[in-house]
Structures are given as structure tokens and as C-alpha cells.
Amino acid sequence: MTDVLSQPGATVRPKSAPRRLSDRAFAVLLILPAFAFIGVIIAWPLVETIRLSFTDARLGGENYVGFENYVDLWNSRRFHSYVWITFYWMFISVLAKMVLGLIGASLLNAAVPGRALFRMLVMPPWVIPIAIGCIGWLWLYNGTFGLLSGVGQRIGIFDGAFPFLAGKTSAFYSAVVTDVWIGTPMVTLFFLAAMQGVNRDLYEAAWVDGAGRWYRFRRITIPQIMPVIVSMSLLSAIWTFNSFDIIFILTQGGPRGATTTLIIDTYKTAIGNFKFGEGAARAVVIVVLLAIFSAIYMFLLGKINKIYGVK
């Protein structure tokens, strides 16, 4: 070594070695594509939407209108009712998915023969394309030809044909049922995975100490999977809030606005009526509402993780 270094003109780095980037530069290089992707797919459309929301953009052209679109929304009673419908829709549907998901996961987690088969049977609503599932439900809800109406009439619940999607209330809850049907399997599988992660010794220890099934579920299972319940309900809430396809295929937001959630209203305004500026303002409102909602949720998640011993 010494004699090599002492030679006049010898460099410390051999010539054949490639130039090395610093770790930092290499890291930046690695995340650049992701940044570019996010810029094109998310950031630019978001900025463009915000810009549009301050215009009266239509097919013909656009003019800057300041906060006019937002003021209109603030004063629109119809829009207020859509906000209310959206939150109600989200609340009912997520609650149902969580409760059914918990029940389903508990049953699938039980040591019963053939549970592998049951686990597979849970999947189809989630696996088959939403449009196909919805068309099936359209048939079920059909008043003249539908199964539900037919069975209802035969057992005497309905006096005549009952078109579920025609009444305001029945249409809303029918849409909820379909949304729950599609959304529950994934919730169930997440809960099941969480339940399987709970140390079996905890249940045996509790059993030895005399705790019954319900007690074990309440004091071991629920607390142990609470972080999953909380994060799952947040994700589910966001998805349900923005759930478009199910409602649009079943009712297109009708009858008389009964199933028009914010996302449906936004679509109808921007794409249906070509009022891009007004639609953009609605989209921005959705983003803000979801951001507030998520912030509260993240705060709660942190609290719950602390309580339930996740360090």
C-alpha cells in the first residue's frame, strides 16, 4: 500500500472503479420516478381542479368568477341535503360493514369443519366486478320480475309489485344493502387476518380462568384487533364516501335525489351538465371534508393504539 501511494502521480482511487454517487443523491434518484408519477397523476389534476373551481368553465370557455361557485354551494339547500345524505350513507354502510365483518370473521375464525370452504365462499361479492354484482341486484330489486318483490308478495309482505328502487327510502336502503354486500368481504378478511394474529395462548389462559366465549371476545379479541378495526373503518369510510359505481348503476342518484351523494352530484354537474367549474368546486369540498374527517380519525387511531398497547 505504502509504496503505491508514495509513487508520484498515483491516485487513491483506482482508475477502473466507477464513480460512486453519494447515498443521498442515489436516494433522490430512486424516488424521482415516483415523484414524477405523483406529479402527473395526482398533483397536477388537483391543482387544475382547484383552479377550475374558481371559474365558470363550460364547454364553451371559462371566466374567472372568484368564490361564486362556493357561495352558491353554501346557499344551496339541495347541496346541504346531499352532504347530509352522503354522511348518513357513509355512517350506515360502514357501521353495517364493520358489524357484519366482525361477526363473519369470528365465525370464519371458529374451529369448525370446512372453514376453508366458508372462507372462499365469502369472497365472490368482492371478487366479481362491481357492475356485474350491481346488475344482479338490479334484478333482485326489480318490482315486476325481481326475486325479492316476488317472494315478498307470496309471503304477504307486499300487496303488489314492489319496485325497491322507485321509492325514496327503499331506494336508499337498497343501495346501502348492495354497498354492504360488496364491501363486507374485504372487511371480514382483514378482521379474520387480525384475529388469527392474536396469540392463542391468550384465549386458553382466559378459558382456564373461566372466561366464556362472549367475555373472551369482548375483553381479548376486540381490544387485540382494535387498531385494525379503527384503520379499517377509516379506509372503509373513505371508500364508501366516494362510492360512485354502485349508486350510479342502481339509481343514478334518484329517485328525486334520494341516493345522490356528493360524488354523484359532482359527476352529474361536471360531466352530466358540462359545468366543469361548479363540478370542480364540489370536488374541492369533498377533498376538504375527507381531509377533516381523516385528520380526526388519525388522531383517534393514535389514541387507541396507545390504549391498546401498540408501542
Added chain:
Amino acid sequence: MARIAPGHRDNDGKDRHSMATLELNSIDKSFGSAKVLHDISLSIQDQEFVVFVGPSGCGKSTLLRIIAGLEAASSGQIMIEDDDVSTLAPIDRGISMVFQSYALYPHLSVFENIAFPLRVQKLPRRELEAKVNKAADILQLSDKLHLKPGQLSGGQRQRVAIGRSIVREPKIFLFDEPLSNLDAALRGDMRVELSELHKQLNTTMVYVTHDQVEAMTMADRIVVLRDGRVEQFGSPMELYHQPRTRFVASFIGQPNMNFLPAKVREASASGITVTLPGDVTLSLPLNGTTVSTGDTIDIGLRPEHLRLQDDGQLEVHVKILERLGGLSITYSDVGGVRFCAALDGASPVKEDTTIRLGFDPAAAHGFDAQGNVLPRLGAPDFQS
């Protein structure tokens, strides 16, 4: 120090210690076509500390779980205090169990973990707090009650798990390898603590381990299990001095017993003469009625019974020397098998030298080809 006596309380408030005997009658257990326990019958006395020991897969944990009621026996009967509990739920058997993983509830504080069984029983708050505090006092956890299990060390978690079973005041404590997740030093401490606890509680304890040191140090009596069968049931000293089979002899004692192949020259009820590897012919005080001249048997020599001796019976070449300070352990090759000697720490032994080792013929064990013992004629009698 506070004291919790097991058993029930009579109306006059005095502790009435119940006779917590445990009896297993012909317990069999199969998982599908695999039979893991074969006709296990044991009788465990009141207040006895019994250890089930054996290599992994010998069925010791399964047997404990059957006693606990976590598994059902395929056939057989479990009696606790003269009651047949074979079909009862765990809670109705009057047992409590400490798990290898501790099975602490991570979301509950130490207090709530210990209080768990009492909460299940819906005990009044005052009584519950008194019992939890008493248990915490015994286990030196009083200043840790507000912490979560995740904030405790391994040894402390172990104590919480023990606390949870103490507050139940069970007739019988069951321990499933409670120390195997601890490091060696802590394990030694906890062994002593568990022995103290046993003295203090005066309750029947059944303890499962794969570690023969735990078995030897803590047990009143040891059950050695092998492939789902009881190989021997006796006191630690009995197992050490009078192992009934080659398996028990090899399992009990540290370092493990040496087994040298030997040819029988002469055999009778009053002794046998054998030839060891290296053409060493010896007379040993072993009952040779079950073997005959020409048979090959195993002569068992415990490493600690060997000593450096100029006219010793065996000549060995030291391949590896382990200096432990108090002991010097040598490893050699005799007749194709590894041969270990535990010599005095100061012995002038060197690696790659040849030494002569001697032993008292009365300390030798003999096992026939089936692994059954040739009874020692001069063995100390530890059978009670």
C-alpha cells in the same frame, strides 16, 4: 411476607387446606392416527412438586394440557381430590396454568392482568384489590401494577403470569415450560423463586420442562416421558442413581452419561465381568441375570464419577478440553463413541495428551441391548 394459603375457607374463616391430590388413570391421547400418549397412570401427592421432563415431542405438554382441560384425553380418567374431573371445563377443575408465552393481555395493565380471573368471577372490588395487591406483594410487583406487560422484563412478565394464577387460589398449579423464554442467568434466579413460592404456597404443582436441570433442582418427584410413555417416575436422586433405562440415564445428569459398548464375559446375580474397548476387563457389581456371556451391553459412566488416576482403568486421548474453572471437562474418543470426563478444575490435563481415568466400579451402570438397566448392587437407595 404476605401469605396466600390455597384451599377453601370454612365459615369460621380458617383456612382448610384441601388434599389436592392428582391421579391420572390410563390416559391415552391420539391426534388423528398419531398416538401421542400411551396409557399414562400417575399418582401425585398433595403439595408435591412434580416435574414432567422429556425431549420435545414426548407428549409432556399434551399431558399437562389434558390435566388442565385444554385438551380432552382420548380415554382414561383424571381425578383431583377424589373427584373425577375428566369431562369438566378447566375452571371447574380447580387448576390454574402458567403458559410458556406468559399469555399476558398486552392491552391490560399488570393490575388488570393479575385481576383477570377475579373479574371473570365478578368479585367485589375491595376483595379483588386486596387479592391482587397480596399477590403483587409476594411477587414483588407492587410498584409495577400500573405498567403494561410490554414495559416489563421477561422475568417480571413471568411473575405477572404467576400472579394471575396465584389469585385464583387453585388446588393445583400447572406450569408449561415457564422459564424457557428467559436467558440462562434469569432462569437460575427464577428456579429458586419458584421453589420458594412452592414452599410458601404449599400447593400441588405440576411443571413441564425439557430442561433436566430444572427438573432435578425443583422437583420432589420427576416424571421422565419418552414417546408418550412414562419412562420412570421417581425422586431426582432415584433417577440419578437408579435410572431404570438407558434413556433416563442419558437424560438425567449434566454432562450426559457416557455409554461404552462392552462384551459380557461372565454374568450372575452377584456381579458381571465385561471387556471394555481397549481390552480392559472389569468386574462390576451389577445384577447380570438378564444377560449372558457374549452379549454386548452398554456400560454407563457419569463424567463426574471419573477421576485422574495413574492406575485408572481407562486410557483416553484428550481431544478437547473445556476449562470451566471449578471443573475441567475432557472429551475423548473411546471405542468409537464420545467419552466425557468432568475432572477437578485444577487437574493437570492438556489437549492432545493421553491420560488414565479411574472410577469406582460401584458407580458404573449397565444397560442391556434393549436399554433396560442391570440393577446396581451397591447403589445408594433413594427409593421411598
